[in-house]
Amino acid sequence: MITPAAIVSTAAFAALGILCVALFITVWRVIAGPSLPDRILALDMLTGIAIGFIAVVAVRTGFSLYIDIAIALGLVGFLATVAFARFVLSRGNAGPETRKRSE
């Protein structure tokens, strides 16, 4: 008979694997992204995946304080994205190759 803890542990292990794949794909976009806003968007997505990692680790360890850490990370990620958007607005003009490709 499979115990409930074994079910959750297996699902958490699978979720960690899937999240790992998602993390590496998103990191590729951060490295390769042709423009600055692409990288900012991928960085925002990385924050979301890190929140997911923290939640899965909270399930695996049974340590519920991790949820507060996840909420704090979400707040930091939101503020970082807003600050980067203001930065793009003030001085992130599109380079010549980006402009040429889109026109």
Added chain:
Amino acid sequence: MMDYALAIITAVLLLAGAFFALVAAIGIVRLPDLYTRMHAASKAGTVGSGLLLLAAGLYSGELAVLARALAGFLFFILTAPVSAHLLARASHISGHFPADISVRDDMRMR
């Protein structure tokens, strides 16, 4: 019996959240420009991390932890459109236009 129900619900939420995060990551890599990538990142990504938080809150078995997980989910739902809209607007104003296969760009027609 309740233990099994809770474990199965938690397992389904964990797998669904991870799957949504993977879909968002694939969308970020595969879609052609920033504005379409934003669809994947800010909708599927938010749902992914929110479902994982919900799984952690449910599996803890305490009402206080579940309430905090729900508050976190609500916070992500509220902040994701704000940050996505700010980033899209700033990027369009600073000259990053949609890809060539886009049909319509209302902000450029003015």
